[in-house]
Amino acid sequence: MATAKHELKLGRATREAFGEALVELGRENPNVVVCDADLSKSTYTHLFAKEFKDRFFECGIAEANMVAIGAGLAHAGKVPFVSSFSAFLLNKGFEQLRVTAAYGRTNLKAVGTHSGISIGEDGPSQMSIEDISLATSLAGFTVIAPCDEIAMKELVKQAAHTWGPFFIRAGRAKCPLVYSPDQKFEIGKAIEVVAGTDVTVIANGLLVAEAVKASDTLADEGISVRVVDMHTVKPIDRDAIAKAAAETGAIVVAEEHLVDAGLGVRVAQVVAETNPCVMEFLGINDTYAESGTPDDVLDKYGMRAKNVVEKIKAVLARKKK
Amino acid sequence: MQKTSNVAELEAICKSVRRSIIEMIYHAKSGHPGGSLSAVETLVTLYFDVMNHKPEQPDWKDRDRFILSKGHACPVLYAVMAECGYTPKDKLNTLRELGSIYQGHPDMRFIPSLEASTGSLGLGLSLAIGMGLAAKLDKSPARTYVVLGDGEIQEGQIWEAAMFGSYHHVDNVCCIVDYNKIQLDGWVKDIMGLEPLADKWKSFGWHVIQPDGHSVSGMQAAFAEAAATKNKPTVIIAETIKGKGVSFMENNPKYHGVAPNADEYKKALEELQ
Numbered sequence: 001m002a003t004a005k006h007e008l009k010l011g012r013a014t015r016e017a018f019g020e021a022l023v024e025l026g027r028e029n030p031n032v033v034v035c036d037a038d039l040s041k042s043t044y045t046h047l048f049a050k051e052f053k054d055r056f057f058e059c060g061i062a063e064a065n066m067v068a069i070g071a072g073l074a075h076a077g078k079v080p081f082v083s084s085f086s087a088f089l090l091n092k093g094f095e096q097l098r099v100t101a102a103y104g105r106t107n108l109k110a111v112g113t114h115s116g117i118s119i120g121e122d123g124p125s126q127m128s129i130e131d132i133s134l135a136t137s138l139a140g141f142t143v144i145a146p147c148d149e150i151a152m153k154e155l156v157k158q159a160a161h162t163w164g165p166f167f168i169r170a171g172r173a174k175c176p177l178v179y180s181p182d183q184k185f186e187i188g189k190a191i192e193v194v195a196g197t198d199v200t201v202i203a204n205g206l207l208v209a210e211a212v213k214a215s216d217t218l219a220d221e222g223i224s225v226r227v228v229d230m231h232t233v234k235p236i237d238r239d240a241i242a243k244a245a246a247e248t249g250a251i252v253v254a255e256e257h258l259v260d261a262g263l264g265v266r267v268a269q270v271v272a273e274t275n276p277c278v279m280e281f282l283g284i285n286d287t288y289a290e291s292g293t294p295d296d297v298l299d300k301y302g303m304r305a306k307n308v309v310e311k312i313k314a315v316l317a318r319k320k321k
Numbered sequence: 322m323q324k325t326s327n328v329a330e331l332e333a334i335c336k337s338v339r340r341s342i343i344e345m346i347y348h349a350k351s352g353h354p355g356g357s358l359s360a361v362e363t364l365v366t367l368y369f370d371v372m373n374h375k376p377e378q379p380d381w382k383d384r385d386r387f388i389l390s391k392g393h394a395c396p397v398l399y400a401v402m403a404e405c406g407y408t409p410k411d412k413l414n415t416l417r418e419l420g421s422i423y424q425g426h427p428d429m430r431f432i433p434s435l436e437a438s439t440g441s442l443g444l445g446l447s448l449a450i451g452m453g454l455a456a457k458l459d460k461s462p463a464r465t466y467v468v469l470g471d472g473e474i475q476e477g478q479i480w481e482a483a484m485f486g487s488y489h490h491v492d493n494v495c496c497i498v499d500y501n502k503i504q505l506d507g508w509v510k511d512i513m514g515l516e517p518l519a520d521k522w523k524s525f526g527w528h529v530i531q532p533d534g535h536s537v538s539g540m541q542a543a544f545a546e547a548a549a550t551k552n553k554p555t556v557i558i559a560e561t562i563k564g565k566g567v568s569f570m571e572n573n574p575k576y577h578g579v580a581p582n583a584d585e586y587k588k589a590l591e592e593l594q
C-alpha cells in the first residue's frame with residue numbers, strides 16, 4: 001500500500017539564509033560585527049557588509065588572523081561572526097579557535113560555508129569533511145549543522161543570542177525544505193522529523209532530506225522509519241538518542257562528513273552509554289572526494305536516499321527479532 | 322617536446338594556451354579564467370624555455386620543479402602540461418568533470434607528474450623551500466619555481482616561509498608573484514593592500530625583480546637573473562593584468578571565478594585568433 005509522501009520542495013542554500021540572518025541581527029544589535037576572508041560573495045556576508053559598512057571587516061586571505069581578531073572583538077564585548085569556507089576557517093584557523101576562542105572563553109561565532117562534498121567542481125581542497133570533528137573537539141563550543149534555510153536562519157539568530165563560542169556549518173548547494181516556516185527550534189534539542197518505530201535515522205545537514213526520502217521509500221515496504229534531525233552536534237541531545245535506541249532498537253547515522261570522526265561516533269558513544277543497540281554509519285569513508293557536478297559527487301560518494309535505504313536494511317538485518 | 326628560447330615562438334604558444342584556457346573553462350561552465358590568463362607568459366616561459374625537465378620521464382631526479390600555489394589557476398597549468406606532453410591534450414575539455422584527471426584544483430592522485438596538490442592558498446612557498454632544501458642536501462642542480470597570487474600572499478604562512486628562505490639561503494627557489502592586483506571579492510588595494518610590496522620582500526632578505534609579466538623576454542631575463550643570484554632566494558613580482566588577452570575579462574574582478582557564456586566564449590576566441 002502506498003503511503004503519503006513528504007513533499008520536499010527545493011529551497012535556498014543554507015549559506016544564503018546565514019547571510020540574511022546576519023542582516024537581521026545587525027539591525028537589532030549594534031554590537032554584531034562580521035569578519036570575512038575574501039569570500040564574502042560566496043559566504044553571503046556581503047549582504048551585511050552592504051548595510052553595515054563600519055561593522056564589517058574584510059580580513060583578506062588570512063583566516064588564522066581573522067579568527068583571532070574575531071576573538072579580540074569578542075573579548076571587547078562585540079558579538080563577532082567570522083566566516084569563510086569551512087575548510088579554510090577550521091583548518092587554517094584551528095589553533096586560533098582553540099586557544100583564543102575556546103580555551104580563551106569568548107563569544108565568537110565561527111560560520112563555515114561550502115561544507116561537505118556537495119560543493120562539487122572545486123574539489124577536495126575546498127571541501128570540508130572534517131569540520132565537525134575539529135569543531136566538536138573544541139571544549140565549550142556549541143556545534144550546529146542545520147539542514148535547510150529555515151533551520152539555519154533561526155539557529156544563527158539563537159546562536160547570536162546565546163553567550164559562548166559556536167561553530168555553525170553551512171552549505172553551498174540549494175537544499176530541500178525540510179521544515180515549514182512555523183517550526184520551533186532549540187539549540188541542543190533534536191527534532192523528530194518523521195515518526196517511526198522499526199528503526200531510527202539520525203542525520204544532519206543535507207542527509208536529513210535524504211533520510212526523509214528513504215523513510216518514504218521504506219514506508220511502501222511496510223518499514224516504519226523514524227528520522228531525527230540532530231542539528232546540534234554538541235551538546236548532543238542524549239535523551240533523543242537514548243529514546244530512539246530504546247524504542248526502535250536500531251539506529252543509522254547519516255552525515256556529509258568523514259564517518260570516522262563526525263556525528264556518528266558521538267551518537268554511538270551515547271548509545272553505548274544508554275541503551276546499546278545495532279547501528280550503521282553512512283558518511284565519507286577515509287578518503288578525499290573529487291571534482292564533479294554536486295549531483296555526480298553525491299552519487300559517487302553515497303550520500304543519497306538509496307544509500308540510506310541500504311544502511312537501514314543492513315541494520316534491520318542485524319536487529320534481533 | 323620542443324623547447325625554444327625564441328620569443329615569437331613562445332608568444333605563439335602563449336596564444337594557444339590562452340585559447341585552451343577559455344575552451345576548458347567554457348566547457349566546464351565554472352573555473353577561474355582571470356588568474357589563469359594572467360600567468361600564461363610565466364608558465365610558458367618556464368616550461369618551454371627555462372626549466373630543465375623531461376615530460377617523458379616526469380620522475381627524473383634532477384628535474385626543475387614547478388608548483389602552482391594558487392591552484393585555482395590550474396587551467397593554465399593543465400594547458401601547458403598538455404602542450405608539453407605530460408597529459409592528453411584531447412581531454413582538456415573534461416576539466417572539472419567527475420573522474421577527469423583535470424580536477425578543479427591540481428590533484429596529484431590524478432596527475433602524478435604534478436609536484437603538489439594545491440588549492441588551499443598560502444602553502445606553496447613552504448613546499449617549494451622544502452624541495453629546495455632537499456636539492457641542496459642531494460647536491461642536485463634542480464631549481465624550484467612557485468607561482469603565488471597577490472591576494473594569496475596575505476596568508477601569514479607566506480611570510481614565515483619568506484623569512485625562512487632568506488635566513489637559510491635557499492637560493493635555488495624562485496618565487497613568482499602574479500601581481501594582477503585583483504583577488505576574489507575585488508581589488509587587492511580595497512581588501513588588504515600589499516604596497517610597498519617590493520620593499521616587503523627586500524626587508525625579508527629576498528632578491529627582487531619586477532618585470533612586465535606579459536613580456537616573454539622580460540620574464541626570460543628575470544629567470545636568468547634569478548638563477549645567477551646566489552646566497553639568497555629571488556622573488557619575481559610579475560606586473561600582470563588579470564584576464565590578460567580577453568578584452569572584457571581584463572582588469573575585471575568579475576572574471577576571477579566565472580566562466581564565459583556562449584557569446585563571451587565566441588568573442589574571446591575571436592580575440593585570441
Ligand SMILES: Cc1ncc(C[n+]2csc(CCOP(=O)(O)OP(=O)(O)O)c2C)c(N)n1
Pocket residue numbers: 037038039061088092353355356357359391393394440441442443469470471472473474499501503504505563577
Ligand atoms: C586558504 C584559502 N582561502 C580562500 C580561498 C578561496 N579563494 C580562491 S581564489 C581566491 C582569491 C585569490 O586571489 P589571488 O591570490 O590574487 O589569485 P589570482 O588573482 O591570481 O586569481 C580565494 C580567496 C582559497 N582557495 N584558499
Ligand SMILES: [Mg+2]
Pocket residue numbers: 356470471472499500501502503504563
Ligand atoms: Mg590576484
